[in-house]
Amino acid sequence: AQTVTQSQPEMSVQEAETVTLSCTYDTSESNYYLFWYKQPPSRQMILVIRQEAYKQQNATENRFSVNFQKAAKSFSLKISDSQLGDTAMYFCAFGLTQGGSEKLVFGKGTKLTVNP
Amino acid sequence: DTAVSQTPKYLVTQMGNDKSIKCEQNLGHDTMYWYKQDSKKFLKIMFSYNNKELIINETVPNRFSPKSPDKAHLNLHINSLELGDSAVYFCASSQRGGVGQYFGPGTRLTVT
Numbered sequence: 001a002q003t004v005t006q007s008q009p010e011m012s013v014q015e016a017e018t019v020t021l022s023c024t025y026d027t028s029e030s031n032y033y034l035f036w037y038k039q040p041p042s043r044q045m046i047l048v049i050r051q052e053a054y055k056q057q058n059a060t061e062n063r064f065s066v067n068f069q070k071a072a073k074s075f076s077l078k079i080s081d082s083q084l085g086d087t088a089m090y091f092c093a094f095g096l097t098q099g100g101s102e103k104l105v106f107g108k109g110t111k112l113t114v115n116p
Numbered sequence: 117d118t119a120v121s122q123t124p125k126y127l128v129t130q131m132g133n134d135k136s137i138k139c140e141q142n143l144g145h146d147t148m149y150w151y152k153q154d155s156k157k158f159l160k161i162m163f164s165y166n167n168k169e170l171i172i173n174e175t176v177p178n179r180f181s182p183k184s185p186d187k188a189h190l191n192l193h194i195n196s197l198e199l200g201d202s203a204v205y206f207c208a209s210s211q212r213g214g215v216g217q218y219f220g221p222g223t224r225l226t227v228t
Binding site for chain 1 (some may be wrong): 147156157158160161164166167169204206208210212213216221222
């Protein structure tokens with residue numbers, strides 16, 4: 001079974017600074033996907049960024065980038081130029097495809113607060 | 117133009133009742149999902165349907181029954197509600213595996 005660990009229950013950062021959220025996972029699979037989802041106080045789950053395990057290049061989406069270390073089974077999220085709207089719970093997720101579906105296993109989340 | 121919608125957004129009911137949550141997506145996706153988020157924010161998959169076929173069926177009490185009348189709709193029916201069923205239930209959809217999922221706004225179910 002796959003497990004996802006987010007070791008930082010809470011973090012805070014000053015506006016405009018950079019913050020890195022940690023995520024490690026455990027699996028015996030070789031083909032999988034990794035995701036970061038954001039859940040602001042509105043409760044909506046929003047996909048932030050995705051990474052395919054077979055790609056060595058780290059994914060980036062504007063101010064969001066990942067550091068994917070496959071051998072170490074590590075998948076951290078870096079947020080640059082933090083904004084107040086980045087305040088949210090951030091969930092790391094491990095994904096396997098199954099019959100056209102995508103089975104996601106989530107970590108317990110990191111609550112990020114961006115301070116003005 | 118809501119991509120994934122759920123009704124109702126809030127549901128308060130008594131133990132022993134039967135209730136349903138409806139989900140619709142207008143993204144043309146083939147796959148839909150139900151997740152449960154508990155009071156500690158832990159999110160766990162319950163079911164997935166691909167083109168109306170049940171694909172993922174996690175260890176969920178059989179009081180929970182998903183129904184997919186067509187690939188744009190996936191409803192969740194819960195029989196004999198228990199206190200432990202109180203949670204936020206999310207519907208989601210994806211075009212295929214590996215691309216990530218679009219989530220609905222969630223339904224907060226409170227069982228008293």
